[in-house]
Amino acid sequence: MALTDLRDKLVADLGRDGVIDDPAHLRTYECDALTGYRVVPALVVLPRDADDVATAVRACAEHGVPFVARGAGTGLSGGALPTADGVVISLQRLRRIIEVDPANRRAVVQPGVTNLDISKAAAAYGLYYAPDPSSQQVCTIGGNVAENSGGAHCLKYGFTANHVLAVDVVLPDGTQTRLGGDAPHQAGFDLLGAFVGSEGTLGVVTAVVVRLLHTPATVRTLAADFDSTETAGAAVTAVIAAGIVPAAIEMMDNLAIEAVNEAVDAGFDPDTAAVLIIELDGPADEVEERFAEVTAVCTAATRVTIARDAEQRARFWRGRKAAFAAVGRLSPNYFVQDGVVPRTRLGEALARIAAMADEAGLRVANVFHAGDGNLHPLVLYSEAAGEHERAEALSSGIAELCVELGGSLSGEHGIGTDKACSMPRMFSTDDLETMQRLRAAFDPAGLCNPGKIFPTPRLCGERPGPYRPHPLESAGVIERL
Template sequence: MTGDVRAEFVAALGADAVLADPVELRAYECDGLTGFRVVPALVLLPRTAAAVADAVRICARERIPFVARGAGTGLSGGALPVANGVVISLQRLRSIIEVDPVNRRAVVEPGVTNLDISRAAAPHGLYFAPDPSSQQVCTIGGNIAENSGGAHCLKYGFTVHHVLSADVVLPDGTTAVLGADSPHLGGYDLLGAFIGSEGTLGIATRITVKLLPKPAAVRTLVADFPSVEQAGDAVTSIIAAGIVPAAAEMMDAVAIEAVQAALDAGYSRDTAAALIVELDGPQAEVDIQFAEVRQLCQNHGTTNIRVAGDEHERALVWKGRKAAFAAVGRISPDYIVQDGVVPRTLLATALTRIGELAAAAGLRVSNVFHAGDGNLHPLVLYSEAAGELERAEELSRAIAELCVDLGGSLSGEHGIGTDKACSMPRQFSEDDLATMALLRAAYDTDGICNPGKVLPTPRLCGEKPGVHRPHPLEAAGLIERT
């Protein structure tokens, strides 16, 4: 990138909004999937939607690849930079522009976190339903990119179900409004295509989201089971009984061990699986269904049922569940978080097969997942120092493709990104992928908007660029990457 182009970015955004120092750039070399790392040429920190458009217009004119980035909590390499490109960080666009309790909506910028939306809406008895485990730090812009869900997606759906409209900057630097305040809009659902496109169709700069009233009653239990298969069968029976919990989450013994080592959330250490079921809604309905859920858990062999007695205890249950990914770091030096979906009726089969794949690879897998909708989040535990990285990557890929083979999907909410692009032909035909490429090209004719993500390319799948394998001198602390 020439000095003239850099100077143009400085002129458009301000000197403090253009990072070029190699040390500062290193902070943006990866997202939550740290196995893929690329240092960008520049990082841009615009303060306004107009500045985002200015930056994209320069990129489009000079054909400079750009990658939008929120909080960097993604787990699929979706925010992986391009070596000769720029990262456009949305962290400075953090305003809650409006909370409209009458129409139950809020207007926010992309750098606002999920939890901050709910906090702003709370005085009005409202909240924002999508709640990924990283909701304290993950941003609405990233949620739109990945179509994130969270623990309560079983009843309340994903980000796409809670966004009314988005002002976006398209890859050529022009702006558009996708969607509208009205829930019914004629024509093509361009907003639906944009949400979940993983930053490949443009950048959202202003978002109108739906707010929901807080439920009248909430009840939560944790049921222990002697096997993950029995816990999975219990979930199937709950849904088959016509009960739709707000959440139905599961953790296996390895995950419970990690959580209890990190914080005392009250989980039983001597159980093979813990099933968290939460019901919400009108008091009478919740009471009746809660009794049914307890009975169904007993029918499937639960060894203990713990009912959250108050809001503090309920919060502790969820604190443990949402800390599970980070807590695994206490029992394994390295791990890969996978994300796939299987039909709910095949949960037990999928968990058994994952165990078999792990045993064959000589590695441990911790299972933490949204049991209610079959969205698995296996954590492949390994030690890079012990030379286990390649086996871990192969096991992670095999688990994702197993989900497809069982009639499911490569991803439920973490996205395809860089991590699973090469597995896309396992789920989609050549015609399917060609159609996706046509849609992408209609938005991004020059291929500069988050290139190398979602769709497989020969370069990506042949060489796997970006996977970080430290040089022996780097591992010894004698040299450093620039």
């Protein structure tokens, strides 16, 4: 009855075209990019502005119905996984760039604006937005704020949290407020810092004030091939130990290179065990001096290819940023992990991951931000062959290995649904209870994106709905739409 009453209220307040309740259309929102877990929501609402978002949240609070904010659905941790008896608040209609302020090097955007579109809007002023997730063409700034996304250039420029000055939010009771402000330092508790990276559990973003940077004067990029991932990892450590801070150091192993070359013809050597993409940017004299040092450090490389122009540099990055999607050419299903290890333990981590994959009888493609030790192992499996549970166990084991090696469960994708059950490996009971108290201060009823981050008996006992193909589908008689 609560859902029926809520639907009627939302239709009255937002219009018939602002509410989706058709079962077929609801399936569009059943998962994010972690497609192994799927839950069909009861309703989806499509607000047009911040007031509509507040109206929807307030209605959910009044009826005691859980809700999940959703951007482009590109998240990889199940952070936007709906609840079966809840509402998805889609922010795709809030996609306006409200202001670009070059004098103060900032922009004000709605949460549905894509990451790359911010830089496109700022380019006319010689500015850009530094965080650049691989999905930046499609991922939205609201989702970046939720997960504190980074990207290839976070080694030098930091994460979303380092580039957000303020957010307008709707709190879980429907109240609208602003966290942060125009001044670089705000008095009082850092509520903005708590909100960025809270994975949508503290409220819904309706506008973001981001910091813009001047476009670098000079950029130099190289691709270095190595005969093993361990040797490549040692080169990463050597670059940082030399006091050099590149804009980016990315690594792909041979399996990832195979997929990328097939997908976008990136030009990487198909026979190399691993490739490092190293990029420096800044003042011309500094870049040239440091770039020579980087090239000298890569003495263990079997080949070093220096990008001769912007086109070749773009080709390198097109390959790296296409990697996740390209791996779909190698396997019908895969999990993407997101653990972090100390740079000095990269080689050890990769060797352990390879051994774990062999033991599980599965393949793992490695694509990651090597400069800050943020691993993105892709565990390949076939749902039809019954490999889901083995792949899920391997994926979780890799995340927990990162903690064992002195790192973290997540570098930028978030905990979400995927790694909630692993949180006790990293945090004590007191730690988790303290985090829950902060969450409860914002959302005492627990309606805002429930079931994420924190382990619960339901999550850790039943796992919320990995897709199981019907026998007729496996036999090729029917297909899933």
